[in-house]
Amino acid sequence: MSxxxxxxxxxIAVLLWALLALFTTLSGGLPPFQLSAISFALGAAIGLPSLIRQRARLKGLPLRVWLLGVGGIFGYHFFYFTALANAPAAEASLVAYLWPLFIVLFSALLPGEKLRAGHMVGALIAFGGAAMLIARTGFDIAPEYWLGFGAAALCALIWSGYSVASRAVGAVPSIIIAAYCAISALLALASHLLWETTVWPQTTQAWLALLALGLGPVGLAFYVWDIGVKRGNIQLLGVLAYAAPVLSTLVLVLAGLAPATPVLLGAAALIAFGALVAARA
Structure with a gap:
């Protein structure tokens, strides 16, 4: 593959992640780990037939491969929910969304990759656009929120580390994502049973949104992202990832669930310009 x-x-993963907020909102306010368990299970189901057919290729994989995949997918979501529970959502999201910038930085450690000034400049410009959008209501860094900020920083490090380190296991077929999702579903279910009260969707719309969430942003997105970071331009993907929060807000606006503001246009312009700078690099 070129x-x-x-x-x-x-x-495509970035486009799917833009639908995450919409489907989560429409799913009826399920507890985070319950939502994750169902979504991961659906994500695993996407690749299950191919996983069974290719199971021989996955035999004998070293433990580090499984720790990388499950740690990346489940670990990110575990600390993200911890961050949201212990810090304001806007601030926690902004810290967690350092992961595209870290991808650009960490990519310099990969064999055959060269980090150019344009990659860094583009990533910083795009981060400025995301920051403008996420922190538009202010930024509170009170000491009581440091646990949440620490968890959010771990989110950024975990997902960027997982994305970049996936290049080192590029020979592992991307269908392994189905197994990662299945294990993550079990871990999320255990977390749900330990810390949450079960709540089920009450409407057909909520059930459909839950199904779409598991098949798209928490399903197919992981498969195509794995292909992209293993075989594509990882620096450009890191910068393009900053489009997700802007597109997500735009989707909510179009769905009538959020107001349109000038900040959205400014953030989109910065992210587009940052992506252009990185692409030219």
Missing amino acids: SLRATLLGS
Whole structure:
């Protein structure tokens, strides 16, 4: 597969993640770990037939491969929910959304990759756009929120580390994502049973949103992202990832669930310009 095609496939993940907030909102306010357990199970189901057919290719994989995949997918979500529970959502989200910038930085450690000034400048410009959007209501860094900020920082490090380190296990077929999701579903279920009260969707719309969430942003997105970071332009994917919060807000606006503001336009312009700078690099 060519680098361009892999990059285009990886960028589909960004488009799918733009639907995350919409489907989560419409799913009826399920507890986070319960929502994750169901979504991960659906994500695993997408690749289950292919996983069974290719199971011979996955035999004998070293433990580090499983720790990388499950640690990346489940670990990110575990600390993200911890961050939201212990810090204001806007601030925690902004810290967690350092992961695209870290991807650009960490990519310099990969064999055959070269970090150019344009990659860094583009990533910083795009981060400025995301910061403008996420922190538009202010920024509170009170000491009582440091646990949440610490968890959010771990989110950023875990997902960027997982994304970049996936290049080192590029020979492992991307269908392994189905197994990662299945194990993550079990871990999320255990977390739910330990800390949450079960709540079920009350409407058909909520059930459909839950199904779409598991098949798209928490399902297919992981598969195409794996292809992109293993075989595509990882620096450009890192910068393009900053489009997700802007597109997510735009989707909510179009769905009538959020107001349109000038900040959205400014953030989109910065992210688009940052992506252009990175692409030219």
